[in-house]
Structures are given as C-alpha cells and as structure tokens.
C-alpha cells in the first residue's frame with residue numbers, strides 16, 4: 001500500500017470512454033492519495049445514454065491502471081457522496097480543462113459540499129496536451145474516421161472505431 005498520507009480519493013465520471021486525459025488525472029491522484037477509487041457512473045444524470053456499458057467502461061480503465069497498486073475501479077449508481085462515504089473516501093478529485101468546465105464543476109461542488117461538507121472536492125488542472133480532450137470529442141472523431149492516436153488507449157480506439165465508424 002502507498003503511504004502518501006492523504007487518505008482515499010474518489011475520481012468520479014462517466015468515462016464514456018476513458019481518455020488519456022482521465023488516465024493522467026487518475027495517475028496524478030494516485031501519487032497524492034494513499035488510495036484512489038475510480039467511480040464509473042452507472043446511471044447518467046441529465047445525459048444521453050452512454051455508448052459503452054458500465055462494465056465495459058470499468059474494464060477499459062482497469063486495463064490501463066495495471067501498475068498502479070493503489071487504484072481500484074468500481075461502477076456506482078448512488079449519489080457520489082454516498083459512494084465516497086461507503087469507501088471511506090475523504091476527497092473527490094476531478095480534472096479541470098478549460099474555463100467551460102468551471103460552471104458545471106462549480107455547481108457540482110456546491111451540491112456535493114452541501115450533502116457532505118466533510119468530503120473535500122479537489123480539482124487538478126489537465127495537463128496541457130489534454131486540455132481540449134473530451135470523451136464526446138473523441139466519439140465525434142471516431143464517427144468520422146479521425147485518428148484517435150494519443151487521445152484514448154489503443155484498445156478503446158479499436159472499440160470506438162468498431163462502434164461508431166460510418
């Protein structure tokens with residue numbers, strides 16, 4: 001077990017699918033916290049149906065975090081703060097890319113803080129090379145046969161091409 005001394009963090013998201021930007025945040029969180037639970041939303045809120053099942057989305061992430069002993073991936077269908085509590089997490093870690101992320105995250109922060117003032121939300125800025133990378137952007141590229149190299153893990157790129165190429 002890692003001994004960073006900062007407890008357990010949840011890195012939540014839809015991860016439909018996971019991108020290299022998500023994996024960058026998960027890896028960086030694993031260097032700061034003793035344990036990281038990647039929480040894959042199994043019940044999209046205010047969003048369209050996901051392209052990949054929760055099981056697939058969990059597996060895509062598990063396949064990439066092999067070396068990170070202190071990271072575990074689980075699907076959840078409850079309130080995020082309840083999921084965090086259930087796993088003894090004291091923090092929620094999320095990535096911030098551009099200013100456009102701010103308003104949504106600001107709202108989520110207020111909601112989560114109101115329900116669980118004891119769980120701190122912490123934001124990590126996306127690494128510059130991933131600042132404009134999103135799961136929805138990647139799906140759109142895949143739909144039009146764009147090159148996904150350097151955006152998502154290779155097995156995910158293959159599955160996206162299979163699922164979306166016209």
Ligand code: PNS
Nearest residue numbers: 012013014041043077078079080081108
């Ligand atoms: O942008 P994402 O990836 O869809 O974010 C999902 C999540 C859970 C991180 C965000 O919606 C959030 O912080 N929600 C707080 C409210 C909540 O717990 N919703 C239930 C999710 S199952």
